[in-house]
Amino acid sequence: MRPTDYTIAEGLRALDKREISSVELTQAYVEAIETHNPRLNAYITVTAQQALEEARASDARRAEGKSGALEGIPLGIKDLFCTAGTRTTAASRILGEFVPPYESSVSGNLRRDGAVFLGKLNLDEFAMGSANTTSAFGPVENPWSRANDPAKRLVPGGSSGGSAAAVAARLAMGATATDTGGSIRQPAAFCGVTGIKPTYGRCSRWGVVAFASSLDQAGPIARNVEDCAILLRSMSGFDPKDSTSADLPVPDFAAACGRSVKGLRIGVPAEYTMPGLAPEIDALWQQGLAWLKDAGAEIVPISLPHTKYALPTYYVVAPAEASSNLARYDGVRFGTRTAERDSDLRDLYERTRAAGFGAEVRRRIMIGTYVLSAGYYDAYYLKAQKVRALIARDFAEAWDKVDAIVTPATPSSAFPMDERQDDPVTMYLNDVFTVTANLAGLPGLAVPAGLDAQGLPLGLQVIGKAFDEETVFAVGAALERAANFTATPQVRA
């Protein structure tokens, strides 16, 4: 077995039995990154020397019998998480050579548990995008390609495109990611890997570069459901530094992966059968439901009547919060400054922000500023927050009838890099199945379940009740067992 073939669960067992060391594992990933990252561009920053030093320290801890829950496991960190002493860019020019003096709580939790960091993963600028084409450090390429057109470069999805591509191509054993409207689940589906956005409040947002604070949640992307469960347990937990983090015990999520789905009621929302839904996606969805039925679950039709308003609601709320959060990038306290010799303070702000933000980020700041401006706040922002309450209520009513909801993860498989770039609204539609869970604050998991006619992965999504990730993992693992998805991408270590 090659070192990069281990899942996290297998790697931990192999490390325990001294079949491999963290240094050997880490070295294999460093070499895989050297070979494939120049093409995929999944990492913005590779910290190979530091990773090998961390691996040596980890092996020493293990030898002393002081192993953490992720002792010696090499991970990639989305470049939205502040890492003490390592440049953090949010894939934006405006942060320049920003080196955080502090560690995000989530990455700190992973370090506490013994994880080794390989580097910082590419993303859409400030996590705004669904194709990883808005990064100031260039696009990420999906390691998968179409069987009938292998030369066509495909997007990995976004915003956590680097995380998903790196895990799929085996340039990391697992990765951190964040999800504001689908940014974990959509790229995971496009790259044939698994990702979970937990309940809002499960993971601390402290030290994660903010996009839309009432929607942002951290979560893992990994090769399978169990690995996601292992990573999420380490990432989660109450943090006094984030007043919205939940002061609740963190369950053993991995144990939940083995739970039976017998007797569980699985909801199928009528509104997710959308006009123009690709027949292959619909067929995969029906197949997934049939697998769960075979495993003893009961399939229950439900209605989430406000579903069609979710994306427009999101595109008021998220830009509004983003325009406030991104006001801090002013060229004064950190990041880059753009000014003329005779610039006054206002001119300094305006030039810095025009030069530092990319087109999509500027667009969203403009939308957000507009919907919050005097005279429009009630018509747009307040209205959207009311519709958001209705979307959350739809789910609350559904939980009287069902234990989990299963839907497609995305409306299509990965598309070419040169498509869907001209019209912002067309790009926004990528998140049609995922965005509702963010608006309602609920956990959602994407798991690969099949291939389309072009040989590209397709995913299913499991949405669960608030703080019931365990049922989500149980259903996800049941789908995974039935799907037996073993295909791997063309580009991989």
Add this chain to the structure above:
Amino acid sequence: MSLDAATVRRVANLARLRLDETEVEKLRSELNGILGWIEQLQAVDTEGVEPMAGGSPVPVALPWRQDAVTDGGQADAILRNAPDREGEYFGVPKVVE
């Protein structure tokens, strides 16, 4: 409701984004596309609905803590990423004549 160029300039001004004239027209057309799409929210009956506040799916009260100094005295760490500094201060162009 359709944005005109003057409104685009006003919003850019509020957002402290410098725009050149070619960008004004491009943004005007893109923003109108997005806002036109968002307009469908007006069709939703929200009579008597309390707007959602925050992102939590369960009702939560924000926690309180002791009003005590828990951190500080790190001027150097804070200034390390500053584009310009003078001593223990951030450097900016002259603000007051």
